[in-house]
Amino acid sequence: MATTPDHTAETNTPYLVGHYAPVTDEIDGFDLEVTGTLPPELNGRYLRNGPNPRPGEVPGHLFTGNGMLHGVRLRNGRAEWYRNRWVRTSKFSGAPYKRADGTLDLTAVSANTHVIEHADKLFALVENGLPYQVTGELETVGPYDFGGRLTTAMTAHPKEDPVTGELLFFGYSASPPHLTYHRLSAAGELVESKEIAVLAGTMMHDFAITENYVIWMDLPVLFDIRQAGGTMPMRWDDGYGTRLGLMRRDRAGEVRWFEIDPCYVFHVGNAHEDTAGRVVLEAVRYNRSSYDRMWQAMGGRVDHPLADPGWLLGETQGGQVYRWRLDPATGRAHEEALDERGVEIPTINDERTGRYSRYLYTVTENALLKYDTHAGTTRTFGTGAGTSPGEAVFVPAQDGTEEDAGYLLSMVSHGSDQGSELLVLDARGMKQLAAVEMPRRVPTGIHGSWVADETE
Structure with a gap:
């Protein structure tokens, strides 16, 4: 496999070495080698985003490195190309996030967390600023504010309703307004x-959505003015409280809060309304100890620094899959762990977003897991010792009728001195169908999407 020099291997910064070591350049590769057989119906682009500081840069936190997009073009059973590009934000060009007058430049961001499609536009996302529009060939178009209507940051985890086509999202801030809800029409117009x-x-x-609700997560990780000079000035505050909020989508702004045990959640799996009228949320939950280990390894500050914080899915073991049931009739919340294993980056068949979904796909150390949340069972696909599998992006089969009829795409890193491959699995049986060898090492990143070709 092709290799790329690790320009930061001499450092002890966890998110700049090993699987997370940045690459130093942008390349294009064509007619990629495929092991196995690519399903011919996979016609489109696999796109993935992640932090990738330029040579010599030490950003101070995983979340603040410049965003780099990686893309693989699949068509008619072939892997036509791979390419990678930094997102050319104003921060990439040297603009400061905080201007001299104290205001924030929402274009001076890293755009490093996710990449999505909505209303025929592609956006690179990060939660502290505006989205950046990019092309299908990963070139940067520029910041996008929906005709001047978006004046807050935009989360990297918007939710598209599979029935209405609307895109729901929010922005949060250290200063008021601390939280703002937004809704895009299916056509891409900011309407609320x-x-x-x-x-x-x-x-x-x-956050999460259901057919009728938005679920807010008001959790005890707050902006910390004592760390004003830090790259990610956040801290866990036991005194803040921990609660989930239900807001009806037809009455935006009215929230009913449910107190829960102290925890933090980076990523939601899904939510739905059950037959009893309760709202059911499934997500990856961290307690204070597992959060501190994760946060310190990413470069964040904790109140009690750990001598050996571990890393994302190694010694840290991630968070655990939990389920919360919120009952609007009684005002009570019930929570339970669904599994003891450490996992992260849960995904689903997005056609079930906000509706009941039986299957949840997660990443753990050296493996991808498939949860059957109805039967309480799991299936595992091992990626090999020393590997770092990426988020499992679900692609529905063209003629599939069952929820898990489709494919999982996961970019797997084999280490800083080896290569990477795009795995294609049968989601139902968790069996490998194909592997596309990358022409260069692809660092472990964060989130991605499948953007299917338009069909006539």
Whole structure:
């Protein structure tokens, strides 16, 4: 496999070495080698985003490195190309996030967390600023504010309703308004924005939706003015409280809060309304100890520094899959662990977003897991010792009728001195169908999407 020099291997910064070591350049590769057989119906682009500081840069935190997009073009059973490009934001060009007058430049961001398609546009996302529009060949078009209507940051985890086609999202901030809800039409027009009252600025990385509700996660990781010079000035505050909020989508701004045990959630799996009228949320939950280990390894500050913080899915073991049931009739919340294993980056068949979904796909050390949340069972696909599998992106089969009829795409890193491959699995049986060898090492990143070709 092709290799790329690790320009930061001499450092002890966890997110700049090993599987996370940045690459130093942008390349194009064509007619990629394929092992096995690519399903001919996979016609489109696999796109993935992640932090990738330029040579010599030490950003201070995983979340603040410049965003780099990686793309693989599949068509008619062939892997036509691979390419990678930095997102050319104003931060990439040297602009400061905080201007001299104290205001924030929402274009001076890393755009390093996710890449999505909505209304025939592609956006690179990060939660502290505006989205950046990019092309299907990964070139940067520029910041996008939906005709001047978006004046807050945009989360990296918007939710598209599979029935209405609307895109729901939010922005959060250290200063008021701390939380703002937004709704895009299926055509991409920003049609609703509403402030949501919370007690302080919290790091709200994700949220959930159902057919009738939005679920807010008001959790105890807050902006910390004592760390004003830090790259990610956040801290866990036991005194803040921990709660989930239900907001009806037809009454934006009115939230009913449910107290839960102290925890933090980076990523949601899904949510739905059950037959009893309760709202059921499934997500990856961290307690204080597992959060501190994760956060310190990413470059964040914790109140009690750990001598050996571990890393994302190694010694740290990630968070655990949990389920919460929120009952609007009683005002009570019930929570339970669904598994003891450490996992992260849950995904589903997005056609079930906000509706009941039986299957949840997650990443763990050296493996991808498939949860059957109805039967309480799991299936595992091992990627090999020393590997770092990426988020499993679900692609529905063209003629599939079952929820798990489709494919999982995962970019797997084999280490800083080896290569990477795009795995294609049968989602139902968790069996490998094909592997596309990358022409260069692809660092472990964060989130991605499948963008299918338009069909006539």
